Amino acid sequence: MMKKRFVFVLLCFMLTFVSAQNSNQTILTAGNFFKSVSEYYATIKDYEASFTINASGTKMSGKVSFKAPNMLRMDFDDPNEQVIVFNDNKLLMYLPLSNATFIQEVEKDSAGGSAAEAGNLATPQGLYLMNRYYFIAYEKGQAPEPLTEGSNENVVKLILSRKSVAEGFKTINLAINPDTQLIRHIKAVTTDDRIFEFSFTQYILNTNIPDVRFVYDSPSDSNNYYNFLYTE
Secondary structure: OHHHHHHHHHHHHHHHHHHHHHHHHOOOOHHHHHHHHHHHHOOOOEEEEEEEEEEOOEEEEEEEEEEOOOEEEEEEEEOEEEEEEEEOOEEEEEEOOOOEEEEEEOOOOOOOOOHHHHHOOOOHHHHHHHHHHEEEEEOOOOOOEEOOOOOOOEEEEEEEEEOOOOOOEEEEEEEEOOOOOOEEEEEEEEOOOOEEEEEEEEEEEOOOOOHHHHOOOOOOOOEEEEOHHHOO
């Protein structure tokens, strides 16, 4: 009888061990999940989406257009006619309320620290920079959870912490739909604790957006300011 009990206990132990090993095979690290998202974004030729922004309490909305490898345009409906354009390594912002155009040469190897540059995180280049300059972890775990309280959409939530104090954002939180592998929400906290939050909806992928979409001429009577990010 004792021998039979011993064999039974040993069998249970072996089954538990095998089950644990099989479970371990399904574990996906945050880094590997982020890598799969980055690889998917690298296959996207272009996209358009609706966005909302909460910039330290100031709310904005509009449409965003992206074309690989590094063209991005944000057309705002609130504030109306405001425009932000990334084209290669140049950032242009037109602010109609001030009738001002801000033009900045942007380093390609930087994740920035402004609202405009936070919006550029939802691109292949942005994902590359985050992977290079930030530590990546799950907020709670790999299991999807509601995008917001009461939401029917489940997302995987990541938190990224900067490796160096040179980065413009201390932390970046990402909410990614695991089915579409598209970024739904970004929360970026700057070194001076300003918070920029972006939500993206209604993605339309790969529609062959023409390059001219990313050419923008601000009104001729606007005041132009160059390299404003580094002006003391």
